[in-house]
Amino acid sequence: MSETLQRRxxxxxxxxFIAVILILPAFADIxxxxxxxxxLVYGMLGIAIAMSWGYSGILNLGQGLFFGAGAYxxxxxxxxxxxxxxAQGSDTPVPDFMLxxxxxxxxxxxxxxxxxxxxxxxxxxxxxxxFMGIALPVLLAFTIGTVIFRQRISGVFVAIITLATVLLVRxxxxxxxxxxxxxxxxxxxxxxxxxxxxxxxxxLATYYLIAGILIAVLIGARLLxxxxxxxxxxxxxxxxxxxxxxxxxxxxYQTFFFAVSAxxxxxxxxxxxxxxxxxxxTFMDLTFxxxxxxxxxxxxxxxxxxxxIGAILINTIEASISETEMFVEAWKAIIGLIFVLVVLFLxxxxxxxxxxxxxxxxxxxxxxxxxPASAVGQTRNQAAE
Amino acid sequence: xxDILFIGLSLGSILLLIALGLxxxxxxxxxxxxxxxxxxxxxxYTAVLAGIYxxxxxxxxxxxxxxxxxxxxxxxxxxxxxxxxxxxxDTLLATWGVAILIQQAVRLxxxxxxxxxxxxxxxxxxxxxxVPEILSGTVAIFGExxxxxxxxxIFVTIVLTVLTWWILYRTPIGTQVRxxxxxxxxxxxxxxxxxxxxxxxxxxxSGLAGVAGVMMSGFKxxxxxxxxxxxxxxxxxxxxxxxxxxxxxxAAAGLLxxxxxxxxxxxNDILARxxxxxxxxxxxxxxxxxxxxxxxR
Numbered sequence: 158m159s160e161t162l163q164r165r166x167x168x169x170x171x172x173x174f175i176a177v178i179l180i181l182p183a184f185a186d187i188x189x190x191x192x193x194x195x196x197l198v199y200g201m202l203g204i205a206i207a208m209s210w211g212y213s214g215i216l217n218l219g220q221g222l223f224f225g226a227g228a229y230x231x232x233x234x235x236x237x238x239x240x241x242x243x244a245q246g247s248d249t250p251v252p253d254f255m256l257x258x259x260x261x262x263x264x265x266x267x268x269x270x271x272x273x274x275x276x277x278x279x280x281x282x283x284x285x286x287x288f289m290g291i292a293l294p295v296l297l298a299f300t301i302g303t304v305i306f307r308q309r310i311s312g313v314f315v316a317i318i319t320l321a322t323v324l325l326v327r328x329x330x331x332x333x334x335x336x337x338x339x340x341x342x343x344x345x346x347x348x349x350x351x352x353x354x355x356x357x358x359x360x361l362a363t364y365y366l367i368a369g370i371l372i373a374v375l376i377g378a379r380l381l382x383x384x385x386x387x388x389x390x391x392x393x394x395x396x397x398x399x400x401x402x403x404x405x406x407x408x409x410y411q412t413f414f415f416a417v418s419a420x421x422x423x424x425x426x427x428x429x430x431x432x433x434x435x436x437x438x439t440f441m442d443l444t445f446x447x448x449x450x451x452x453x454x455x456x457x458x459x460x461x462x463x464x465x466i467g468a469i470l471i472n473t474i475e476a477s478i479s480e481t482e483m484f485v486e487a488w489k490a491i492i493g494l495i496f497v498l499v500v501l502f503l504x505x506x507x508x509x510x511x512x513x514x515x516x517x518x519x520x521x522x523x524x525x526x527x528x529p530a531s532a533v534g535q536t537r538n539q540a541a542e
Numbered sequence: 543x544x545d546i547l548f549i550g551l552s553l554g555s556i557l558l559l560i561a562l563g564l565x566x567x568x569x570x571x572x573x574x575x576x577x578x579x580x581x582x583x584x585x586x587y588t589a590v591l592a593g594i595y596x597x598x599x600x601x602x603x604x605x606x607x608x609x610x611x612x613x614x615x616x617x618x619x620x621x622x623x624x625x626x627x628x629x630x631x632d633t634l635l636a637t638w639g640v641a642i643l644i645q646q647a648v649r650l651x652x653x654x655x656x657x658x659x660x661x662x663x664x665x666x667x668x669x670x671x672x673v674p675e676i677l678s679g680t681v682a683i684f685g686e687x688x689x690x691x692x693x694x695x696i697f698v699t700i701v702l703t704v705l706t707w708w709i710l711y712r713t714p715i716g717t718q719v720r721x722x723x724x725x726x727x728x729x730x731x732x733x734x735x736x737x738x739x740x741x742x743x744x745x746x747x748s749g750l751a752g753v754a755g756v757m758m759s760g761f762k763x764x765x766x767x768x769x770x771x772x773x774x775x776x777x778x779x780x781x782x783x784x785x786x787x788x789x790x791x792x793a794a795a796g797l798l799x800x801x802x803x804x805x806x807x808x809x810n811d812i813l814a815r816x817x818x819x820x821x822x823x824x825x826x827x828x829x830x831x832x833x834x835x836x837x838x839r
Contacts, residue, residue, distance in 0.1 A: 304827055308827055310827070312630070312631075313574065313630060314781065317777070320774070321778065322819075324815075325816050328813070328816040443770065444770065447638055451635055451638065486650055487646065489642060489645075489646045492642065493642030493645075495639075496639030497640060500639065501625055
């Protein structure tokens with residue numbers, strides 16, 4: 158009885174969240190919506206973290222790698238589509254920064270303007286950039302995951318390897334100045350155009366594009382973790398040895414969900430490029446990757462919706478207190494304080510708090526039956542440590 | 543060739559200096575202290591402030607920084623870390639929050655800007671500490687002229703490493719710390735006051751970070767954000783070396799420092815760092831528990 162009530166409450170929470178982000182445009186101006194669209198993208202990153210950390214027990218301190226990979230892939234296509242790239246006096250578009258980095262007398266063409274610039278050629282078709290925005294993160298995650306999970310590396314060592322990987326790639330992107338524009342990243346991008354329709358970042362349609370994809374990802378991810386594979390995954394998280402003895406191919410499940418999480422992050426990276434109109438190596442800074450993990454921790458790592466809301470909430474709070482006169486200098490310290498307090502006193506995040514609260518209410522309604530949902534939550538939390 | 547190896551050695555000793563404190567707190571207590579880099583930063587600022595207010599050089603700043611950061615570390619342990627034992631990844635997140643707090647506190651001059659008070663030397667700007675006369679210039683070692691300050695850093699690192707080794711392996715408190723590394727429950731059952739020893743370990747590790755900070759201030763700009771790259775480097779050294787192994791930490795710091803030094807001389811600094819990260823990934827894939835690790839922890 159109480160189980161079904163819990164389930165209904167969860168569905169209610171999802172429905173409320175979806176309704177809120179769909180209705181928001183009625184109450185806000187377009188500039189605010191553009192900013193909020195970025196937070197929705199961060200919410201998608203929260204989902205990706207919850208999937209790899211909360212559901213798989215894989216703490217990825219390098220999620221920025223997948224976000225950055227997705228962002229750069231689409232940004233390369235949008236860069237080639239931008240007016241400045243088209244106006245370089247050659248038959249094919251050439252990014253302006255390549256001319257600045259080129260040897261004098263090099264042909265103004267993607268084939269050979271700088272070493273490796275031919276890598277950009279397929280990106281002249283936006284569809285290729287959009288495809289690679291998901292394919293590359295998934296491929297990277299599949300490779301990394303296959304290697305580390307076959308070696309039975311777990312816990313903090315996964316965190317270190319992913320952390321070192323993202324920093325490694327960030328340095329390579331910076332060092333490959335002639336084809337990536339180094340520190341400056343890709344700016345001056347065109348708007349995404351699908352079938353003649355331009356997704357101007359300050360357009361209601363763009364907000365709905367992002368909100369719609371977020372909702373689809375949220376529901377898809379929720380359904381995925383409820384499948385048999387998702388249940389096996391949680392069993393692996395709780396006790397990987399037991400799952401191994403039961404005959405499950407543990408690395409296969411871990412790699413699969415790691416790759417799904419990377420794909421979501423790559424998708425988020427592409428959407429970020431559409432609303433923010435740039436891609437830069439800061440996406441692969443360590444600070445950004447850890448910040449994502451903290452969003453998920455605050456929202457609730459064991460809940461996809463919780464982590465998503467956590468990311469949106471923290472960024473909204475951050476934006477509003479950084480604009481409050483009194484806290485204009487101290488807002489970062491306040492965010493730091495929130496992190497510490499949540500980890501100390503709400504180890505399962507806001508979602509865990511909400512689950513406990515609802516379990517308590519349900520328990521009160523079915524007096525005498527206890528609150529099984531809360532007990533399940535407790536063991537889950539301990540196992541995730 | 544000798545000069546390249548020497549640069550690698552000095553890079554390695556800086557890594558070791560940062561990693562030493564991180565290693566004993568992670569090894570002994572199972573705490574990943576992401577605020578360690580900020581403690582290094584506090585140590586560097588101690589040198590800056592000691593120079594401005596006391597006219598003191600880095601020799602005086604070293605003990606001051608040790609005391610200041612040890613006290614701060616003790617406070618962090620008592621307020622935050624103590625509540626998180628046994629929750630390894632949560633210590634990482636919580637101390638990351640602490641790191642942000644410390645960074646912003648220094649940037650905001652410990653909140654005094656709210657009251658309109660200015661402290662020269664603190665705040666968001668860049669600071670420099672000058673190296674004492676005796677350590678500037680070069681000294682001759684094995685017939686090669688080498689940078690005197692780098693030699694001094696190597697010397698300080700050796701002294702601190704030997705001191706740490708001596709405390710860990712030759713004193714009663716060190717025996718207790720090693721017992722806790724092996725098995726905290728059993729140590730507690732044998733009558734060791736785990737909480738007290740942990741607090742002392744954390745304070746000592748933090749103090750080492752402070753000394754590292756003073757050393758850094760001699761050749762790097764001091765600013766509020768300087769800590770984050772350092773904690774990453776220190777952390778990589780600790781994990782590559784093997785958790786709880788002093789020997790492993792020394793070996794990993796030397797290895798990564800030399801790799802960095804050698805590749806920086808043939809390519810550039812950015813690629814050298816990339817090679818270091820690649821090495822770390824490779825080592826962890828081949829030896830997931832680090833180079834030197836004990837069994838049965």
